[in-house]
Amino acid sequence: MxxxxxxxxxxxxxxxxxxxxxxxxxxxxxxxxxxxxxxxxxxxxxxxxxxxxxxxxxxxxxxxxxxxxxxxxxxxxxxxxxxxxxxxxxxxxxxxxxxxxxxxxxxxxxxxxxxxxxxxxxxxxxxxxxxxxxxxxxxxxxxxxxxxxxxxxxxxxxxxxxxxxxxxxxxxxxxxxxxxxxxxxxxxxxxxxxxxxxxxxxxxxxxxxxxxxxxxxxxxxxxxxxxxxxxxxxxxxxxxxxxxxxxxxxxxxxxxxxxxxxxxxxxxxxxxxxxxxxxxxxxxxxQQRPVPRGGGLFKKGWFNTIKALPVGCRFVRGWDLAATEDKEAAATAGVLIARAPDGRFIIVDSTREQLGPMGVERLMKATAEQDRATYGAVRGSYPQDPGQAGKAQAQHIMRHVLTGFDYHFSPESGDKETRALPLAAQAEAGNVFLLEGPWNDVFLDEVAVFPMGKWKDQVDAASRAFTELTTAPKPTETRTTTMVGMY
The missing domain is CATH 3.40.50.300 (P-loop containing nucleotide triphosphate hydrolases)
Known part of the structure; x- marks a missing residue:
């Protein structure tokens, strides 16, 4: 055995x-x-x-x-x-x-x-x-x-x-x-x-x-x-x-x-x-990628482009201000949005630059002059930082930089994502367009990764312009241009 x-x-x-x-x-x-x-x-x-x-x-x-x-x-x-x-x-x-x-x-x-x-x-x-x-x-x-x-x-x-x-x-x-x-x-x-x-x-x-x-x-x-x-x-x-x-x-x-x-x-x-x-x-x-493949709060596919503006638009340029030339820091951005008579919103232009305080002032003034020359009556809006220093800065800009322009300032309320939600809702509904221009790709690259992306300047500026367009009373008279082509 x-x-x-x-x-x-x-x-x-x-x-x-x-x-x-x-x-x-x-x-x-x-x-x-x-x-x-x-x-x-x-x-x-x-x-x-x-x-x-x-x-x-x-x-x-x-x-x-x-x-x-x-x-x-x-x-x-x-x-x-x-x-x-x-x-x-x-x-x-x-x-x-x-x-x-x-x-x-x-x-x-x-x-x-x-x-x-x-x-x-x-x-x-x-x-x-x-x-x-x-x-x-x-x-x-x-x-x-x-x-x-x-x-x-x-x-x-x-x-x-x-x-x-x-x-x-x-x-x-x-x-x-x-x-x-x-x-x-x-x-x-x-x-x-x-x-x-x-x-x-x-x-x-x-x-x-x-x-x-x-x-x-x-x-x-x-x-x-x-x-x-x-x-x-x-x-x-x-x-x-x-x-x-x-x-x-x-x-x-x-x-x-x-x-x-x-x-x-x-x-x-x-x-x-x-x-x-x-x-x-x-x-x-x-998925180990911090932004959904189709985009974040915004998706690129929501934005169709047009080659020219319709007659009778109202215009607002919103700003997000920074004051440094550091390429890794936030930039100063200004986004111009038009509201067409049929209710569509058209993002007409976006400028984004890293500038010091004097450079920011020169950019705002030059942009306001260009907007007036091209589109007539353009309302402007920029943020006021909290505290007395922010109020003093805003008043300085109004008195010495933007004298004679229809600009105003106001404090921000809520976080950047909350401020962007109304614009995102209109974009998702297919009601926001881009006027064809060389800035389109840079703008879309930023909005596609918002709010998880490194840069938020253009989105914040666009949110401010959109809010102003949808909440401010209509002017009694608006000068517009006819069929403004792409830049």
Whole structure:
């Protein structure tokens, strides 16, 4: 009678150790039982892709990695919890130093605690005995006896230590996506603080996040052409954006709209998410492009062009003022809109320039003179900044720049998106046209990404002109031109 052969437990542990050494994904599946013992693990190829790119960082093939993935795809757990533990133990690197950061320190500390719990677990220590020092074993920072550590901190408060690995996990909260102050703070932290937190030229920076805004950290990396390997995995496959990376990875999907992780996010759940999030959040958080493909609040297809103006139009030029020549800052924009006798709105002209204070005044005066010469009676409107200084500036412009012109000023009310809604509604209804001109493309490029785009000057100026046209009383006499052609 043959007896069933048994293997010593040590052999099974050795086999598991070797399997985990060879594959971060294998280690992650084993570690899941320690981290989430009551929850069944759902695994998909997207998680294999994340693991493969983190392995490439470990091998030194990648030192700058950007990963854009939807929420709920284990990005924080794989990158901030399991990967450091894998390097400390299975990879035999307990000397590595990790700095982990997120938009809130609580989130960074959460993953620090999970990583420490995994390393101190009986399962882990039986296979990779990595002792932690007793006098540096806290929620915010723990250290190995080989002087490696994992430290957690808020992204915009990065000070102190340096690391071999800097993990930046969701540098912006979804609520901060439309805050210029939050976007600027994240930009300064990324460009000025984070680069000083690495040890040497072999150290790695890993950014993993969902897209929230054109100017978020991912947008900054991509727009500046920084040398990051970019793994981008949208929830629904978009063939024209198929991801290919430096390690030979190619998104395996082939069908437009094919889901990223159907076992975790099936079709009905994704549809519910899309309905709940709306078009903006769906584009950013799920599709990893911060503007819907057809546009944001406005769509380019809503604007048809005409070659000439009809007779009997009323005209208003709205302004959005800035006072700097910095090419990266907001510009001064003036948009001229006509209202035709049949009720149509026609955007006649848009000017946008980066100018200092004197340049702004010269531009406004020259434009007012040109508008009068071309169209006759043109009403003008520009914003008054809050406070006494804003009132003084507005009065200076009226008295010394625009004397003799039908211009007035008023404070802004509500945010830029709210002010643009009435114009967007008319555009969607097919009631807004563009007079053909060389400015058309620049104007449409801006409105198509509003309010998620970097520039909002022309939209704000157009919103002001539209509001003035629809709320101001009609003049008793209006001089118009006949069939004004394109410029």
């Amino acid at each position: 043959l007896r069933k052969r048994t293997f010593p437990a040590i052999d099974l542990i050795a086999l598991e150790r070797e399997a985990c050494r060879r594959s971060l994904a294998t280690f992650a599946k084993r570690a899941w039982r320690v981290l989430e013992p009551a929850t069944p693990l759902r695994w998909g190829w997207a998680l294999d892709a994340i693991c493969a790119h983190l392995e490439a960082v470990t091998r030194g093939e990648i030192t700058r990695l950007l990963m854009n993935v939807p929420p709920g795809t284990m990005k924080s757990l794989l990158t901030g919890v399991i990967w450091p533990a894998w390097e400390f133990g299975p990879q035999g690197m307990p000397h590595k130093r990790f700095l982990a950061t997120a938009h809130k320190q609580d989130l960074a500390v959460r993953d620090n605690v999970k990583c420490r719990r995994l390393i101190q677990s009986e399962w882990y220590q039986a296979r990779w005995p990595v002792p932690l020092v007793h006098d540096q074993n806290m929620k915010t920072k723990f250290e190995t006896v080989q002087t490696g550590f994992r430290e957690a901190m808020a992204f915009t408060s990065m000070t102190g230590a340096r690391g071999d690995r800097v993990i930046l996990d969701d540098p912006l909260a979804a609520d901060d996506a439309n805050s210029d102050a939050a976007l600027l703070a994240a930009e300064l932290s990324f460009l000025e603080a984070l680069p000083t937190r690495i040890n040497n030229d072999r150290s790695a920076i890993v950014v993993i996040m969902q897209r929230l805004h054109e100017r978020d950290t991912s947008g900054l990396i991509l727009s500046k052409g920084l040398p990051y390997t970019h793994l981008c995995l949208p929830m629904r496959f978009e063939a024209e954006r198929r991801c290919e990376t430096s390690i030979g990875f190619i998104d395996p999907r082939t069908t437009e709209g094919e889901l990223l992780f159907p076992d975790r996010f099936p079709e009905e759940q994704v549809k519910e998410l899309e309905r709940t999030l709306g078009s903006y959040a769906t584009a950013g958080q799920l």
